[in-house]
Every structure is written in structure tokens, then in C-alpha cells.
Amino acid sequence: MEDPSKNPGLGRTIEREFEAICRAMLHGPETTHAPGYLRFVTGEAHPLGNFAIVSDPHDGDQTEEAAAPLSEMETPSAVLLSGDAGDEPVRVLTDRGYELAEAMPAMAVDLDRLAHVDIPEEVTVEQIDTGADDEWCAALEVGYGLPRRVADVFGPVSNQRSGAEGEALYYGLRKGGRIVSTSMIWIHSGMAGVYCVSTLPEERGSGLGAMATAAPLHLARERGITLGILHASAMGEPVYRRLGFESFGVVPLYVRVPG
16 A cells, blocks of 8 residues: 555545544434534533534634534534634634634554554454444443433444445444443545544553454455544544554644533
8 A cells, every 4th residue: 555644635634534424424403514514413511412523624704604503502512623723713713612622633554554452352342233233322422421312323223324425334342241342433435434432431441442443444454445544532642653543634623611
């Protein structure tokens, strides 16, 4: 595969991939699909229960249109910009009470160079189908700290109904008979994007997040996929760098918490 660092458009592609997956998977009355943004509103008391993704991180008008209804709510909300923020979107968000929570690195790895991660005997990697939707979504809810209503929309059953162009593959790490860590691989445009990586609080610190990331990507490599991508949190970035991921862009996350 060509070295990702030699692809000048890769960073922009990764920056926009979360918008692409949300446009594919989120539908119905809770979601607004506009040319320059997507907005998802559940009313849940969590920033990711009410969020918008702005396509052009330098477009102040689209940022204003996307953020305005969210900023008038009495519940937390978030706005993600698909790339390094321009001055006008930052001003718009600041005026509406948003603060920068994280500048999430947009990362990629050549799957031929992805580090190997040993799976302990007491842990099994299981591909999850719709029959285990409830268990997988419950683990994501607790592990990621999401409202269950939000976890459900990214689960196997919701994706089965979405008619999405990409392919979502769900994985769980099972230990002691229960799912203790989750991940989802989104196969789209020849890439494998890693999302929904979570670990139950009592199981953290044992490397399960790295396993839930690396094991599905190695399986994607067996299918001929050569590039893995993700958007890292501050907590997850060192883990992903140890696996071989490098940063190629940024996705700023702005959050507003009323009161």
C-alpha cells in the first residue's frame, strides 16, 4: 500500500468520515440532513445526545445554522467541525456558549504496519450480529457513558434498518460470559474506520481498548482493506499511537453545558 503520509488529501478524508457515517446511519425525526451540516437531537442530557457536524470548518454561516437550535436547548449539546476550525466558526460557537472540549486527532495506519496485540486466554473476540444487539448496546452505553437511546442508534439493529452504503461490522470482547469491550468497524471507500470503542469501567487499564481496535482491523486486513482510520480522544490517542496510528488532521469538538 502507498504510505499514508504521502497522500495529501488523506487528512481531509478522515476529518469528514464521521460526518459520512452519521449521514449513512442517522435518519428519522431526530436527524436533520442539510447540505452543509448534520444535526441529531434527542433531548437527552448528554452532549452526544444533541450534536451537529459541520462539513466546512471555515463556514461561519453553516456553523450558525447548525448550532443555533442546539444552543437554545436546556440540555448539553456539542458541535463537531470536520477539520481545523476557522476564525468565524469559532466566534459563532463562542458567542453561543460553546467551549472547545477536545481537538480530536484524525488518525490513520497502514494495516500492514498495525501492531499485533495479544488476546488473553480469558478474552474472546466475537463478531456481533443483531441477535446480540441489546447486549452490545448496553455495553456501549456503560463503557462510553452514553444515554441508552444514543447507544441504540449506532447498534447492529439500527444499522440493519439504515440502508447505509457502507458496511458496519460489530465486535465485542467477551470475558466471563459478558461483553466487556465494544467496537465497530465501518468499511467505506476502501477504508476501515474504527468507532464505538468502549470498555466497562471496572475492566479499564488492562489493554482491552487496544484489543477491541486492533483485532477487528487485522480481520479487515484479511478482507483486503489496507487502511485503518479513526478519530481519537485524548485518553485514546497514546493507545492508538502504540498500535501504529499517525495523525493527519483534527476534528474539533465544542461542547455547551447550560448552567
